[in-house]
Amino acid sequence: MTITVYQARKIITMNPVQPEARFVAVRDGRVLAVGDLDRMKAWGHFELDTRFADKVLMPGLVEGHCHLKEGGMWALPYLGWFDRRDPKGKLWTGLRAMDAVVARLREIDLQMSAAGKPAEEPLIGWGFDPIYFGGERMTVEHLDLASATRPIVIAHANGHLMNVNSPMLRLAGITRDTEIEGVMRFANGEPNGELQEPAAMFPVVRQVGGAGLLAPMDDAGMQGFAAIARLQGVTTATDLVNKLSEADCAVLERACADENYSVRILPAFQAFHGTHGAAQGAEHVGALMARNTDRLRYGLVKMMLDGSIQGFSARLRWPGYFNGAPNGIWVTAPAQYEADFETYHRAGLIVHTHTNGDEASEVAINAIERVLARSPRPDHRHTLQHGQMIDAPLFRRMAAQGLCANLFTNHIWYWGDQHYEMTMGPDRASRIDACRTALDNGVALAIHSDAPVTPLGPLFTAWCAVNRVTPSGRVLGEGDRITVAEALRAITLGAAWTLKLDHEIGSIECGKRADFCVLDDDPLTAAPMALKDIGIWGTVLSGRLFPAKFG
């Protein structure tokens, strides 16, 4: 058996009894030894690899809540406010004016025409979010400037809205006589091209069909995701909602069967929608687990209680939305949630529940408390996902029940100002994604990006939790900042805990998988504000080296 010893400037182990080292020995894809050279020598002959001698190693980063779609969006143009890099390394600059959006669309339209695409083939873009444009709304007047002939569809970042141009309105048959609330209008009654909610979007979806954003995950998307994961130092990632149909499983299994696939995937079974599927769902997931490999792990279950805060569809407790919007919606009725949760819980599976608003989090905690009283299961690792408005009393109850929290700290940056000014108001926005409070009350903590909702990048996610700053320069709740060391734990061992993989990954110590994130600098000595800018060489997954290169 070959033993390879990697020499590093520093190894951050996440093992509290041996926090740092210079050498790590790898055999059979696992960590054999950590420490100084003498420890390495105790195992006999080894090959010394010094390529990381000036690098800093830490455990491979673990993204506990993202979606493989992060790698599958890039066949379509990105139109968001923030810069974003695609799997091929192309930087899509953020678009901060309607003119800039139009210019990019015009360019794509010309490219499509030059490539021989017929004029009726729709142009579909994604990532646009009017929330950043003050009061200005996009209309057909903008989009018709991009093309007055090719149908254009712009899906908004929140998924609830779209903008279309005049040719698309005509194709969909939406006119001034289309009398529904979601068709936004000019003062003269003509549709202005903004369509809100599924009913208004339906005639467009019916025409563009399964194209673009609605397309299922494919092989290219799997490769794109792996490329982005390498760039961001991620070795283990969830796909935190997947129907796990035969076709879905085939895509996953084809990609992960290749030993050159650079990321370990944990798909979570979509266990919401419908009312009678829980028992079959639990059986399905249980059967799939027999097919688990190192790089593909079935066994997680995803449930969903409410919507999103910035979409005003999350369920909030008193005093409700800051701007007076009515309370949000239940995606799953509370009683249904409790019944289905119990089914999956009794089947021995780990349930990750989407709860954005504090009323939804409280409903989940109440339900799980009753389920655990009826059917105790030590060390269940059930996790609340997002949990953006959870306060200290709820965290204390979560700790008492052994519930984990995976908080959506990227929101502090991406929507923090909007939460302060529109959705939650100053008090609750200042305790959004309360990492300090969670840790101080004994809750196992992970943090996440929800990519592609925000870009995959655990160091950035950690930066948000450490600094709590917004684009306008606000600090949202200085008291809920956590240290860099705590944040690094949340994106490694902390996330691994919520996936019940902390015995395999999340730290560098004898017996664990040889999963490393290879950094150019030491995040523990860098300035906290520089955390997001540390260079990443690439990753090591189960002993296999994957330099960050574009896919």
Place this chain on the structure above:
Amino acid sequence: MTSPRVPLTVIGGFLGAGKTTLLNHWLRQAQGRRIAVLVNDFGAINIDAELIASAAGDTIALTNGCVCCQIGDDLSAALIGVLKAPVPFDAVVIEASGVSDPWRIAQMGMADPGLSLDSVIVLVDASVAREQARDPLLADALERHLKAADLVVLNKTDLVDEPVLVQVRKWIAAVAGPTPQFETVQADVPQQLLGGHGLQLPPPGGCARGDAPHDAGRRAGYDHQHPHDHPHDHGEMFETWSCRPDALFSAERLRALLRSMPAGVLRLKGLLRTDTLDWAEIQFAGRHGSLRRTRAPVGGAAVVAIGLRTRLPVAALSDALDACQL
């Protein structure tokens, strides 16, 4: 002119309110109409084996020409699927999942050129309605549903006594206003209330008042799994009123009438000649109505309305229609 729009009905109501039972009745009583029913999942629908012609994936085809489709997580995709059928269905019925807002779905019927919204029917379980109305987690969703309803079906009335029923009726009226309420057990709702097809446009000649057509097919082809006494024959519960007005109507006034229909009109439909739309189809159910351009009818203008026996405001309706003429 394009092909006729397919009427869309949305069934709302919390889990246990009786949506599935209602849909089961409806599928068995299709009376030759090809109906596509979209349900959340097959788990509850439990269609009799002898009614099933074939089943594949998310679709069950019935021997009477109807289909039942499982929505899964993508209503748009499921709806697109049934709209793509080579022979168009006569009607589409969608079961809203327990907490989802039926009005959000109903608007698909108003948005798409291939559909027309028939009505939103919301079921309420009389035995738990008061509890639900007090539940701070559910009350707002329930109220949103009721406010969107064209017909509120108060189901399981046999499980409560009269004083409770009075309270529930009052609460629904306070939330939903004058929207018709229909009380029943085992989600047994007459066809006349479920779809516009229960209304036959009258044969040529004047205005008429009469009994609603007796629902023979329903009675003949249908047995209850758990027999119970019919308190009344459905066909005898209703009366209709129809007329054949040749006059030219103001589209604007007809739209105003749709917004302030005389109380007691459960459904109305018709074909009228108008000033701005030429021939137009008028349709009303409970709370919502529409007026849309259509092709010239073979038999000329006609209007038919239905209401509960003795409750149909014939004089008011007749006057209101007269007032819409130019």
